[in-house]
Amino acid sequence: MKKKIIAYERVEKPVLKDLQKKYDVQFFKNIDPTTDPEFLKQLDQAEGIIGLDLNVNKDLLEKAPNLKIVSNVSVGHNNLDIEQLSKRNIMATNTPGILxxxxxxxxxxxxxxxxxxxxxxxxxxxxxxxxxxxxxxxxxxxxxxxxxxxxxxxxxxxxxxxxxxxxxxxxxxxxxxxxxxxxxxxxxxxxxxxxxxxxxxxxxxxxxxxxxxxxxxxxxxxxxxxxxxxxxxxxxxxxxxxxxxxxxxxxxxxxxxxxxxxxxxxxxxxxxxxxxxxxxxxLPHIGSSTHETELKMSELAATNLEKGIHGEKPPNLINPDVWPDKHKGS
CATH class of the missing domain: 3.40.50.720 (NAD(P)-binding Rossmann-like Domain)
Structure with missing residues (x-):
């Protein structure tokens, strides 16, 4: 059975298509993630989330018992409650450097x-x-x-x-x-x-x-x-x-x-x-919004995501305290 992934708001099409070949990916855009029934249904089974500006807080995490990683398609991560993610041993990643x-x-x-x-x-x-x-x-x-x-x-x-x-x-x-x-x-x-x-x-x-x-x-x-x-x-x-x-x-x-x-x-x-x-x-928050840069960010976010859901250490781990001690040197 393919691993279930939620893609939210912004994942560039070539990257989304590649993920869809390998995983059970559900893409959501312009929804209220706190009330949308299909999103909440998929969240219950999701092992990974990739996307932009999803408010990942305690309430959301309580509805995601199988979640292993949240991969932000951005360098900023103020949308992530790192304390709550770490408490649940869920990896959080971002995409620094590219933008x-x-x-x-x-x-x-x-x-x-x-x-x-x-x-x-x-x-x-x-x-x-x-x-x-x-x-x-x-x-x-x-x-x-x-x-x-x-x-x-x-x-x-x-x-x-x-x-x-x-x-x-x-x-x-x-x-x-x-x-x-x-x-x-x-x-x-x-x-x-x-x-x-x-x-x-x-x-x-x-x-x-x-x-x-x-x-x-x-x-x-x-x-x-x-x-x-x-x-x-x-x-x-x-x-x-x-x-x-x-x-x-x-x-x-x-x-x-x-x-x-x-x-x-x-x-x-x-x-x-x-x-x-x-x-x-x-300006409408366009800092990194060029076709080339957004594609590279999505590609790196996908790499982070795939590493995490397969039990490997992502290259851009924000909360390294969740990584098992025996792997910290890797």
């Missing part, structure tokens, strides 16, 4: 688009308003030779620093849980406490994962510490900031503009004031 350059491209593109007001001026031209030379009221802000503050110097933060330093001659200031001597040497970056970074940066780029420590990290006080000319870029998670405080900071002129790939609620509400602001560039 680093793709997300860095997105975030740096968002930074440039916000600074030079590209979406706003695109609408200006298409709406037929370009009838003479543009006035200073439509001018943007230089990116080159400015100070870029990066909060969270992980793989993606470092890729952003690389683009900023070598491509735009920017001065890099960063704040992270630990200092990165190799980053300081390679990109001439300066380690700083958070308040100093906020006060001296022309661009503030937030790239931390969402954890209890980083939730609502940037709020009213932090926006008030920024320069009035500063541009804020959020490429982390929406809940790492206090969204209403960002709205207030933009409305009150405490900062100049914001570029956002993430929101407190996703998809964000259609009446979110951020969507009406000319000084805000908004």
């Amino acid at each position: 680093t350059d793709t997300v860095a491209d997105t975030i740096f593109g968002l930074l440039i688009a916000t600074a030079r007001r590209i979406p706003e001026l695109d609408h200006f031209v298409k709406n037929g308003e370009w009838v003479q030379s543009i006035e200073p009221e439509h001018f943007g802000i230089n990116v080159h030779h400015k100070v870029l503050g990066i909060i969270g110097m992980g793989r993606i933060g470092q890729a952003i620093a690389q683009r900023a330093h070598f491509g735009f001659d920017m001065d890099i200031v960063y704040h992270s849980r630990s200092r990165k001597p190799e980053v300081e040497e390679t990109y001439n970056a300066t380690y700083s406490d958070l308040d100093e970074l906020l006060s001296q940066s022309d661009f503030v780029c937030l790239m931390t994962p969402l954890t209890p420590e980083t939730e609502r990290l940037i709020g009213k006080r932090e926006f008030q510490l920024m320069k009035e000319s500063a541009i804020f870029i959020n490429g982390s998670r929406g809940k790492t900031i206090v969204e209403q405080d960002l709205i207030d900071a933009l409305t009150n002129g405490e900062i100049t503009a914001a570029g956002l790939d993430v929101f407190e609620n996703e998809p964000t509400e259609t009446d979110n004031p951020l969507l009406k602001m000319k000084n805000t560039v908004t």
Whole structure:
């Protein structure tokens, strides 16, 4: 009998088809996993779950007695209750590394688009308003030779620093849980406490994962510490900031503009004031969303999944404490 697998929301078609050849795979999209009867029926027998943004918590796990592994098609895993998974000896995996350059491209593109007001001026031209030379009221802000503050110097933060330093001659200031001597040497970056970074940066780029420590990290006080000319870029998670405080900071002129790939609620509400602001560039959480990168992420997630359901150690195990002691050296 084939092992039963649940695929949820995002698994690229070539990968899904390959899994379906080898396993009993049920694919679910646009359902409520807490109430959908077919999902709950399949969950009872599933040995593995692969997908994106499924809230794997205590309630779900109590309905999945045969589950061995949950394979996220993402580097983030704030949708997984790691404590509950480990308590049940269920493996959790993610897909780090693959999306680093793709997300860095997105975030740096968002930074440039916000600074030079590209979406706003695109609408200006298409709406037929370009009838003479543009006035200073439509001018943007230089990116080159400015100070870029990066909060969270992980793989993606470092890729952003690389683009900023070598491509735009920017001065890099960063704040992270630990200092990165190799980053300081390679990109001439300066380690700083958070308040100093906020006060001296022309661009503030937030790239931390969402954890209890980083939730609502940037709020009213932090926006008030920024320069009035500063541009804020959020490429982390929406809940790492206090969204209403960002709205207030933009409305009150405490900062100049914001570029956002993430929101407190996703998809964000259609009446979110951020969507009406000319000084805000908004994206639908597309950081890693290219055909090439999404396929590679699904492929790695499938590798993690197959290793786990066959009793082998997945290459990207988030909770290694679930792996038997005798195998920990493998």
